[in-house]
Amino acid sequence: MVSDIGGELDLTGLRRVYGRPGHRLFYALVCRNARHWGWTEPGQSKWRCWQAQRRLEAVLGRKLALPPGSRVLDAGAGSGVVARRLAGRLGLRITGVDVLDFHVREARRLSALAALEERTTFSWGDFHELDYPDGSFDGVYSMETLCHSYDPARALAEFHRLLRPGGRLVLLGPVGFPAAEVPADKRALLEPYLDAMTMVGAKRYDTRSLGGLITDAGFRIEEELDASSYYRPTTEALYAYFRIPYAVLRRFGATEQWLALRSTVEMYALRDHIAWLVHTAVKP
Numbered sequence: 001m002v003s004d005i006g007g008e009l010d011l012t013g014l015r016r017v018y019g020r021p022g023h024r025l026f027y028a029l030v031c032r033n034a035r036h037w038g039w040t041e042p043g044q045s046k047w048r049c050w051q052a053q054r055r056l057e058a059v060l061g062r063k064l065a066l067p068p069g070s071r072v073l074d075a076g077a078g079s080g081v082v083a084r085r086l087a088g089r090l091g092l093r094i095t096g097v098d099v100l101d102f103h104v105r106e107a108r109r110l111s112a113l114a115a116l117e118e119r120t121t122f123s124w125g126d127f128h129e130l131d132y133p134d135g136s137f138d139g140v141y142s143m144e145t146l147c148h149s150y151d152p153a154r155a156l157a158e159f160h161r162l163l164r165p166g167g168r169l170v171l172l173g174p175v176g177f178p179a180a181e182v183p184a185d186k187r188a189l190l191e192p193y194l195d196a197m198t199m200v201g202a203k204r205y206d207t208r209s210l211g212g213l214i215t216d217a218g219f220r221i222e223e224e225l226d227a228s229s230y231y232r233p234t235t236e237a238l239y240a241y242f243r244i245p246y247a248v249l250r251r252f253g254a255t256e257q258w259l260a261l262r263s264t265v266e267m268y269a270l271r272d273h274i275a276w277l278v279h280t281a282v283k284p
């Protein structure tokens with residue numbers, strides 16, 4: 001279902017999700033500061049999550065398919081892991097924006113440590129409304145951030161405005177199946193999960209409607225890849241690692257502090273009702 005209702009930034013909700021010490025510790029230790037899923041092909045090990053994450057970043061680089069020196073917007077950069085990878089490996093010049101000040105600070109600090117300050121810059125910004133002039137970028141990507149969008153149509157329109165003609169957009173992330181196709185017991189699990197994670201965007205589009213939102217914003221879709229089979233091994237590995245710790249935390253009612261664990265365990269229960277899609281599109 002596509003909703004045309006706008007909304008506003010829920011900074012308190014996002015701070016609650018990403019700011020809790022337990023959540024930050026999880027990302028630092030398990031994901032080496034990346035805040036996204038991973039990519040595993042047949043024959044590759046799923047157990048080292050950070051390696052799967054690096055492979056996913058390499059997939060993003062291939063889909064962007066831009067030459068070194070290209071200017072690229074990272075919409076929702078988190079601590080800048082993806083930006084540094086693309087800058088370091090492909091020579092792209094990445095501008096990362098995020099609405100969480102502590103993510104922006106962390107991204108700058110880690111880029112300084114990696115001596116990548118010249119090719120990666122980070123600032124506070126809401127990707128629905130940025131200050132950069134029209135056509136500022138050769139590429140834009142959203143690595144698992146559109147799910148947080150309070151108005152996905154507006155975010156896509158902003159990406160379109162910021163790209164030069166011929167500029168490339170890559171969107172990666174989990175997308176739910178249409179509500180009518182999800183059994184009631186799974187929906188009852190999904191909706192509180194999306195609310196707890198401030199994933200308001202994920203309620204505004206689904207596997208059937210997201211492509212239409214992208215074309216309505218003026219893009220030509222080059223590829224819509226259902227990459228679920230490449231993502232699923234990471235969900236399996238995280239579930240295997242954290243199923244029991246999460247059950248113990250639940251017993252003591254301490255799950256609020258550990259939303260990332262909730263995410264790994266509950267997403268697994270919903271795995272047959274979510275697809276991981278990679279959209280590659282061009283601004284004509």
Ligand SMILES: C[S@@+](CC[C@H](N)C(=O)[O-])C[C@H]1O[C@@H](n2cnc3c(N)ncnc32)[C@H](O)[C@@H]1O
Nearest residue numbers: 034035036076077078098099126127143145148
């Ligand atoms: C799942 S994390 C992904 C971070 C990063 N892309 C990565 O893969 O490590 C989602 C990020 O989007 C950011 N975010 C959410 N809504 C945003 C908005 N309206 N504008 C900019 N950033 C936003 C969050 O603060 C968070 O850092």
